[in-house]
Amino acid sequence: MPEIKLDKCIQCLKCVNDCPSGAINIESGVIDPSCIHCGHCVAICPESTIYPDKGEIKKLEAVGILPVNFENLSATLRTCRSYQSKEIDSETMELLLENMKHYPSASNSRPLEITHVKSKDMVEKLNDTTAYTLIKSFNFISSPLLKPLVKVFAPSIDIPKLAKYKDTFIEKQKPGSSQVCYHAPSVLIFHGPVTKFGMAAADAYIWATYTSIYAHTLGLGTCFNGFISNAMKRSKSMRAAFNIPAKHQVYAALLVGYPKVKYVNQVGREKPKAHTL
Numbered sequence: 538m539p540e541i542k543l544d545k546c547i548q549c550l551k552c553v554n555d556c557p558s559g560a561i562n563i564e565s566g567v568i569d570p571s572c573i574h575c576g577h578c579v580a581i582c583p584e585s586t587i588y589p590d591k592g593e594i595k596k597l598e599a600v601g602i603l604p605v606n607f608e609n610l611s612a613t614l615r616t617c618r619s620y621q622s623k624e625i626d627s628e629t630m631e632l633l634l635e636n637m638k639h640y641p642s643a644s645n646s647r648p649l650e651i652t653h654v655k656s657k658d659m660v661e662k663l664n665d666t667t668a669y670t671l672i673k674s675f676n677f678i679s680s681p682l683l684k685p686l687v688k689v690f691a692p693s694i695d696i697p698k699l700a701k702y703k704d705t706f707i708e709k710q711k712p713g714s715s716q717v718c719y720h721a722p723s724v725l726i727f728h729g730p731v732t733k734f735g736m737a738a739a740d741a742y743i744w745a746t747y748t749s750i751y752a753h754t755l756g757l758g759t760c761f762n763g764f765i766s767n768a769m770k771r772s773k774s775m776r777a778a779f780n781i782p783a784k785h786q787v788y789a790a791l792l793v794g795y796p797k798v799k800y801v802n803q804v805g806r807e808k809p810k811a812h813t814l
Contacts, residue, residue, distance in 0.1 A: 538568050538570075538572060538590055539568055539572070539574075539576075539578055539579055539587050539588060539589055539590050540568075540587070540588045540590075541561075541563070541566040541567075541568065541586060541587050542566075542586045542587070542588065543566040543586075545584050545585075545586040546563065546566075546584065546586045547583075547584055547586075548563065549583065550563060551581045551582065551583070552577070552578035552581055552582055552587060555577050555578070555581050556577060556578055557573065557575060557577065558571045558572060558573050559571070560572040560573075561578060573645050574590060574645075575645055576589060579594060592638075610750070610753070612803040612804075613753065613800065614749065614750065614753055615758075615800050616759075616760045616761070617719075617758025617759055617760050617792070617794070617796045618719045618760055619719065619796060619797040619798055620719060620720055620721050620722060620758065620792075620794035620795060620796060620797060621722075621794065621795040621796070621797055622720070622722070623722065623794075623795045624655070624722045624723075625655070625722055625723050625757070625793065625794065625795070629755055629757075630653065630655075630723070632751075632755065633725075633748055633751065633752060633755070633793070634651060634653075636747075636748075636751055637651070637744055637747070637748065640743060640744050640747045640748075641743060642736070642739075642740040642743065642744075643736035643739035643740055643743065644735060644736035644737070644739070644740060646735075647740075648729040648730050648732075648735065648737055648740070649727055649728070649729045649737060649740050649741060649744060649788075650727075650728055650729060650782075650785070651725055651726065651727060651728075652725070652726040652728065652779060652780065652781060653723060653724075653725055653726075654723065654724040654725075654726065654779065655722065655723045655724075657722075659779075660718050660720075660721065660722070660723075660724060661713075661715070661718075662778070663717075663718060663724060663765065663779065664715050664716075664717045664718040666768070666772075666775050666778065667717045667718075667764050667765050667768040667769075667775075668710050668716065668717055668764075670768035670771055670772045670775060671764060671767070671768055672710070717762070717764050717765065718762070718765075718792060719760065719792060721760070721792035721793060721794045722793075722794040722795075723792070723793045723794060724762070724765070724790060724791070724792055724793070725745070725748065725790070725791045725793060726765070726766075726769070726779065726781070726787055726789075726790050727741035727744060727745055727787070727788050727789040727790070727791070728741075728776075728781050728782075728785045728786060728787045728788060729741070729785055729786070729788065730782075730784055730785055730786075731784060731785070731786045737786070737788055738788045738789075740788075741788030741789035742788070742789055744789075745761060745789040745790075745791045748791060749761070749791060752793055756795065757793055757794065757795060757796075758793075758794060758795065758796035759791050759792060759793050760791070760792040761789070761790075761791060762790040762791065762792055763790075765787075765790035766787050766788060766789055766790045769781065769787035769790075770786060770787060
């Protein structure tokens with residue numbers, strides 16, 4: 538639990554008023570077990586009298602990013618499907634992993650684990666097993682026996698379009714083609730326990746998104762890869778082959794590497810529809 542040092546406390550009550558679970562008794566200096574370990578009390582204390590349950594207190598610097606800077610950063614973030622053969626050094630990868638401790642979570646818990654696939658052979662194996670699993674799924678959904686059922690229970694699936702995509706996918710699937718992993722030097726797989734009411738999937742999307750943005754500042758390119766996460770969700774043997782714990786599910790996958798190309802223009806896009814209530 539976080540610990541309150543009452544001898545330095547000035548009784549400003551900022552921690553009490555900001556605590557989402559009402560767990561702080563400032564008079565006794567006791568934090569109730571209902572504490573959800575969000576860290577707000579540590580972050581808000583002007584005298585640094587509340588110590589975190591993990592790690593040390595570090596004073597924050599003023600954020601120097603202006604809205605126009607973030608707009609430009611957002612516009613420069615593009616999916617990378619063309620990577621240099623250069624590997625990501627261990628120091629840079631450690632920066633990516635270390636910074637994840639700051640990212641928020643939907644469930645206010647941190648159940649996620651990261652599997653880093655970095656050897657060339659393992660990335661190639663991930664590429665090929667993903668392709669094989671997807672082709673099996675394509676064949677199953679587009680089989681003549683299932684077509685009538687798919688039309689009834691999943692009318693949104695365009696079977697002719699899916700069949701055409703399957704044929705193109707199979708045609709491109711040649712040794713060394715890497716049409717799933719694009720020869721990326723590293724793949725980060727986000728996984729966590731399967732729970733009835735957990736929000737691990739949302740947490741994975743959040744962490745992968747933050748990681749993608751941070752990676753960009755380090756000169757790296759990324760690609761969110763739904764093929765890998767979907768294939769692993771469908772295949773227990775595939776999860777086992779990459780040492781994903783038995784009771785875990787894969788929620789997101791991110792290709793990471795040094796991009797071969799540089800984008801210099803902002804692309805025009807239609808903004809999403811917004812509704813005011």
